[in-house]
Amino acid sequence: xxxxxxxxxxxxxxxxHQVVGFDTISxxxxxxxxxxxxxxxxxxxxxMLVNKEESxxxxxxxxxxxxxxxxxxxxxxRVFLANMSxxxxxxxxxxxxxxFIGKKITFNYSPINTIGEEQIRLLKIESASxxxxxxxxxxxxxxxxxxxxxxxxxxxxIIKLSADxxxxxxPQSSNKIVKEDGQGATNLLRQYLNVGSLPNEIVEIEMLNxxxxxxxxxxxxxxxxxxxxxxxxxxxxxxxxxxxxxxxKIPISSSGxxxxxxxxxxxxxxxxxxxRGVRVNESKPEVDGFVFVFEELExxxxxxxxxxLFEFLYQWSIKNNTHIxxxxxxxxxxxxxxxxxxxxxxxxxxxxxxxxxxxxLSFIENEDVLMNLGVRASDLLQSNAVIWVEGPxxxxxxxxxxxxxxxxxxxxxxxxQILFYGGRLLSHLTGKIGEEKEMVQLFxxxxxxxxxxxxxxxxxxxxxxxxxxxxxxxxxxxxxxxWVTQGKEIENYLSQRLIKEVYRVDKQIxxxxxxxxxxxxxxxxxxxxxxxxxxxxxxxIKLVKYMNESDLKILDLEDRIKQxxxxxxxxxxxD
Numbered sequence: 001x002x003x004x005x006x007x008x009x010x011x012x013x014x015x016x017h018q019v020v021g022f023d024t025i026s027x028x029x030x031x032x033x034x035x036x037x038x039x040x041x042x043x044x045x046x047x048m049l050v051n052k053e054e055s056x057x058x059x060x061x062x063x064x065x066x067x068x069x070x071x072x073x074x075x076x077x078r079v080f081l082a083n084m085s086x087x088x089x090x091x092x093x094x095x096x097x098x099x100f101i102g103k104k105i106t107f108n109y110s111p112i113n114t115i116g117e118e119q120i121r122l123l124k125i126e127s128a129s130x131x132x133x134x135x136x137x138x139x140x141x142x143x144x145x146x147x148x149x150x151x152x153x154x155x156x157x158i159i160k161l162s163a164d165x166x167x168x169x170x171p172q173s174s175n176k177i178v179k180e181d182g183q184g185a186t187n188l189l190r191q192y193l194n195v196g197s198l199p200n201e202i203v204e205i206e207m208l209n210x211x212x213x214x215x216x217x218x219x220x221x222x223x224x225x226x227x228x229x230x231x232x233x234x235x236x237x238x239x240x241x242x243x244x245x246x247x248x249k250i251p252i253s254s255s256g257x258x259x260x261x262x263x264x265x266x267x268x269x270x271x272x273x274x275x276r277g278v279r280v281n282e283s284k285p286e287v288d289g290f291v292f293v294f295e296e297l298e299x300x301x302x303x304x305x306x307x308x309l310f311e312f313l314y315q316w317s318i319k320n321n322t323h324i325x326x327x328x329x330x331x332x333x334x335x336x337x338x339x340x341x342x343x344x345x346x347x348x349x350x351x352x353x354x355x356x357x358x359x360x361l362s363f364i365e366n367e368d369v370l371m372n373l374g375v376r377a378s379d380l381l382q383s384n385a386v387i388w389v390e391g392p393x394x395x396x397x398x399x400x401x402x403x404x405x406x407x408x409x410x411x412x413x414x415x416x417q418i419l420f421y422g423g424r425l426l427s428h429l430t431g432k433i434g435e436e437k438e439m440v441q442l443f444x445x446x447x448x449x450x451x452x453x454x455x456x457x458x459x460x461x462x463x464x465x466x467x468x469x470x471x472x473x474x475x476x477x478x479x480x481x482x483w484v485t486q487g488k489e490i491e492n493y494l495s496q497r498l499i500k501e502v503y504r505v506d507k508q509i510x511x512x513x514x515x516x517x518x519x520x521x522x523x524x525x526x527x528x529x530x531x532x533x534x535x536x537x538x539x540x541i542k543l544v545k546y547m548n549e550s551d552l553k554i555l556d557l558e559d560r561i562k563q564x565x566x567x568x569x570x571x572x573x574x575d
Contacts, residue, residue, distance in 0.1 A: 004153070005104055006068035008357075009045035013058040014038050016354035019066060021045060023359045026344040027317040029325045030333050033348035038355050039327035040163075042348060043293055046325065048111050050156045050291060061114050066123060068106040069149050076101050079144040088138055097141065100125060107146040120146040156291050157276055159268050163296035163327075167252055167260040169229060169240040178272045182260075185267045186252075190226040190239045192271055202274070207266050214262055214308045221245050258301040262309060265294065269316060287320040298330040306332045318342055334360065384572045385416035387564070388451040392420070393540040394490050398452065400544040402568075404552060405561045415572050421451075448571045450481040450564055454489040458512050481567055486555040491515035494543065495551040502543055503528065511555065 008021030015038060022029060031039050041058075045065050080097025089096045104126035113119045122142040125133060136142055160180040170186040178184040192198045203224055212220050223244040228237055229251075241252040241263065252260060273287055294313075298306045310326075310333050317324045326333065337343040338360065345360040389395055395418045402410050412418060453468050464472070464484060475482035487493060488511070496508035505522045509515065516529030523529075532539050552558040568574075 003069040003072070003149070004067060005070060006066065006106065007045055007049065008066040009042065010064050010066075011060060011062040012045070013041045014355060015041060018354050018356055019064075020348070020355055020357040021066070022344060022346050022357075024344045025323065027321065027323060027342040028314045028337070028344070029323065030337065030343065030345045031325065031327045031348060032334060032345060032360070033327075033329065035329055037348055037350060039348055040295060042357070043295075043325055043327065046291065046293065047158060049109070049150065050153050051158055059111050061110075061112055063111055065109045065111065066106055067109060067150075067153075068104050070102060070104055071100060071145060071149070073098070073101050075145065075148065078148060079141040088135075089141075093141065103127065105142075105145070109146070109150065118143060120150065122146065156289060158291045158293060159272055159276070160293045161261075161264055161268055161295065161297075163299065165261065165264060166257075167241065167264050169238050169253060171236040171238050176275045178267065182264050185264055186226065186239060186241055188271050188275070189224075189241060189267055193224075193226050202270055207270050210266055210270075210312065211262065214312050215259075215305065216308065218302065218305060219245060225249070256300060258299070258305065261297055261299065261301065262305075265297065265309070265313070268292070268294075288322045290322055292317075292322065292324045294324065295327045296329070297326065298328055298332060303332055306330060307336060310336055314340075314343070385448045385450065385568045387416060387418045388421050388449060389418055390421060390452070390454060390490075391536075393536040394452060395420070396537070396540040396544055397490055397493070398564075400547050401552060401557065401561045402565060404547065404549050405558070406565050409574075410565055410568055415574075416568050448567070449475075450483070450567060451475060452483045452490070453485070455485045455487070457488055460512075481563055483560050483564070487511045488514065493554055493557045495554050498543060498546055498551050501546045 004025050006021070006023055007025065008019045009015060010017055010019045021042060022031075031042060033039050048059075048065060049067060076097040077094060080093040082092065082094035085092045106123040106125075108121045108123050110119050120143055122137050122139075125136060128136065161182070162180045165180070165182040167182050167185055170184070170190075172190070173187050174191075175184060176188050176191065178188055189203060192203050193200050208221065208224050211224070215221070221243045225242040225244060226239050227242050229240045230238075243250045243252065243255070243259075252263065269292070273290060277287065277289060297309060301309065313324055313326070314337065316322075334345060337345060346357050347360050348355060348357045350356075387398065389398060398418065399412050402412075402416075410416070451471065453464075453471065455464050455468070457464065463469070468484065472482045472484055485492065492509055492511055492513070492515070494509060494515075496506070499509065500506045503519065503523060505519065507518075507522045509518045514529075516533045519529035519532055520526050521529075525531075552561060
């Protein structure tokens with residue numbers, strides 16, 4: 001499947017006329033969406049391309065599979081012959097065909113062959129003009145090109161593990177087939193341990209090491225065994241997988257379903273591959289001839305073990321240059337692999353006009369996935385919202401304003417947290433994800449982030465500095481809230497009523513006026529402003545005690561607090 005770049009399907013089971021699927025095929029492909037949304041259905045498109053014997057249940061004359069690949073020179077030479085010319089092409093066939101080497105070419109494939117209609121039809125060619133496309137759609141060689149590639153795909157082998165699976169004791173058999181529900185796995189492992197002609201080190205060393213790597217730090221095992229157990233009324237020898245650790249032998253039937261899933265995955269990767277693959281030497285099969293499809297592996301796995309398993313599978317796909325497709329409704333792989341090399345994350349969801357898919361490439365798209373899954377940031381051991389502010393006094397004012405506007409409903413440390421960035425550090429921060437490796441990525445701390453920035457403007461014509469403008473744009477690109485103060489800094493939102501109440505100064509601070517200069521000039525105490533600056537935290541605590549809702553009606557304060565409260569309520573599932 002190395003040259004396969006896209007695969008999509010329409011008019012199949014719960015998938016309607018909309019063409020949905022994978023915009024990009026990578027080594028590691030994650031299909032994420034709610035339960036019963038159609039993830040398994042979508043993966044059946046791969047089955048229908050690769051596996052000739054796939055069931056045709058649900059197929060209609062309208063079912064279409066789109067596949068896109070990049071032909072090599074050899075692919076082109078096979079159908080556009082260098083010793084032929086004329087016909088509809090006009091000139092030399094190979095000269096005409098060579099312009100498509102290295103170009104993405106998309107075909108429509110009809111799994112049900114309808115009399116009078118082409119089963120494979122050219123759909124589009126990368127960068128081809130309308131005139132060229134019209135010509136190419138009448139060139140028979142393109143049908144041959146698509147047919148040849150489809151035949152190559154059908155040499156691939158699919159190894160599947162369904163969501164409905166189990167690893168159980170099994171009667172002794174010489175059969176080496178492992179079904180997608182796990183049936184036959186115990187018997188296959190038994191043969192690798194007990195049959196002399198099979199290399200037991202694959203289980204005793206390679207599989208054991210992989211198991212311990214995935215299970216760390218929860219559990220570590222000393223050995224994988226398969227032992228005969230008491231018969232259950234039938235005159236048949238029955239075997240069960242045993243795991244040995246410091247506490248003794250653990251029968252697999254007494255283990256959790258998560259551990260059984262991990263063992264099934266390893267049996268599929270290490271044993272079934274060897275039995276079904278073409279071996280390049282005595283012990284190593286040619287893994288790149290396989291496509292692996294694993295469904296809902298995260299079921300009953302602790303998040304830490306999930307991460308270990310997904311990372312193992314990712315590294316396996318890269319190391320062996322093969323293709324793994326995962327279906328999941330877990331947020332864990334999304335958080336792990338977003339933006340990672342050789343990974344495709346595809347989000348499948350239901351909209352008013354049917355099932356749709358989107359590639360999760362950006363922060364906003366990832367946010368849509370998480371919201372669709374019903375995942376809150378607190379599910380990731382985070383607060384449901386984080387507000388970034390410059391310093392402690394900003395936190396005190398902001399908390400009070402949120403309390404006043406929400407009438408006490410929204411609470412710090414329950415619905416949100418406030419973190420400090422420090423004004424001097426702003427140039428080292430970024431609102432981008434995965435791009436600025438030398439900078440502190442604010443969204444890594446929490447995907448639900450708001451930032452409050454002092455404008456530091458001294459008049460209406462002055463612009464904010466480059467670092468603040470950059471952060472502002474980065475947050476906006478991620479559809480996140482950024483509040484650059486309309487005044488010079490946070491203190492310019494202190495109302496005249498409040499200042500009079502606390503400092504006996506009956507005057508409103510100017511929009512661009514420094515708080516210390518204002519208090520020094522307006523108060524009979526000419527050092528009041530200096531005192532405030534030296535004791536900002538204690539003075540802000542004193543000021544908020546006298547605040548009320550009327551103090552929100554200054555500059556853009558009420559509107560900004562309204563926006564912040566709305567986001568916090570949304571992220572906490574309160575709206």
